[in-house]
Amino acid sequence: MMKNVHGNTVDFLGEAIVAGRYAVGSSIPPEPLLCEELGVSRTVVRESVKSLAAKGLIHTGPKVGTRVLPSDDWNWFDSDVIAWQSRVGLSREFIRDLQDLRRVVEPAAVRLAAERATDEDIAGIEDAYAGMKRAVLQGGDYVTFDLRFHQGLLRASHNRLLVQMSKALGALLRTSFEISTSKKNGPRRSLPLHRAVLDAVIARNPPGAEQAILVLIDGAHQDIEQVLASRRRLPRLGRPALQLKAAAPV
Template sequence: MIKNVSGTTLDLLGAAIVGGRYAVGASMPPEPLLGEELGVSRTVVREAVKSLVAKGLVTTGPKVGTKVLPPDAWNWFDPDVIVWQSQAGLTREFLRDLQELRRVIEPAAVRIAAERATPADIAEIEVAFAGMKKAVEQGGDYVAHDLRFHQGLLRACHNRMMVQMSKALSALLRTSFEISTTRKDGPKNSLPLHRAVVDAVIARDADAAERAILVLIDGAREDIDTVLASRRRLPKLDMPAPLLRAA
């Protein structure tokens, strides 16, 4: 997706902060200087800074200017922040936090989904699973269907906070899925694990659903550990997800 001048300016400044160009606690250059450096108006820079404040990356105030906040203050549920981190490099700490978050949220979510999922919810999850299966067998965008699968499970909880979290988790989950798909036969081997989750939700078996999703999450963790140990290049989330080749 091609971004406008404001979006591009925000990306440049956000990536510079996350990448360490501006140190934590340091003041960023004044808006006129940033505008001159980036070739944009002061108004564009001001709007970008407002967005950075909303994302928790900086704080502003009279006489103190714009100061960079520590990573603990950043909104890690914001997709832009995740993309900027992927550009700077996905760290072991970041990936550890992601896996721990999944282990807390998704097992609880599938338990609720097993109790509340409607026929329409099941149909949506089945469509996503069919897309994953087709991508494995015929080639295609496996990651997009995998995301749709997990988002469908969260929406099937019919909990407004869970629904909002499904949107926030998308960029985080994509990180995990893209790494997993770099392993030989990773998507193919994960299909029966996803199927077990769907079948347990359909059967209204909350215990089985929780066990199945934990197997899936722990398998993803092993995939990530293997890729990290191999020192292979990690995915860049500002680029399209790689397509699978036909089996």
């Protein structure tokens, strides 16, 4: 969906703050300069500043002006903040924070999914798995279907707070999948592990589903730690997903 003028302005300023173009404690440019630079009205700039303040990126006040806040104050569960950080580049520290969050959240969510998933939920996860398998066999976009698989599991927990967390976890999941996909036979090896998770959910086996997802998470953790230790560049999430080449049948 195309963003409106307000959305584009928030996007521009938010990404600039996350990228460090405005230092912590400094002021963002005054309204007249932003209006001229971005070609927008003062009303748009003021509303955009309010949006950024609500996300914890800046603080506004009559005596202090508009100041950039440190990253610890940012709302890391806001999908825009995650998107800006993803486009700028995920730091190694941030990746490790997200790995910790994933290991806490996803097993609990999958356990709930094994108790609560509807037929519609399971059909959606099955479709995502079929897309992953098709990409392995015929080539194509594996990462997008992998992401749908895991987000489908989180939605199947039918817990609104866990579903909201999936937006923050999405950045890690996409990074993890990009790394795994780049490893030789990574997607091919992970398919049966995904199948084990889905089968446990279908069987209404919460302990089995939890254990199966932990096997997947720990494998992804090892892949990511290898990349972090090698100092190789992490995937940029603004780019299209990696495309697999066709492989022999699984």
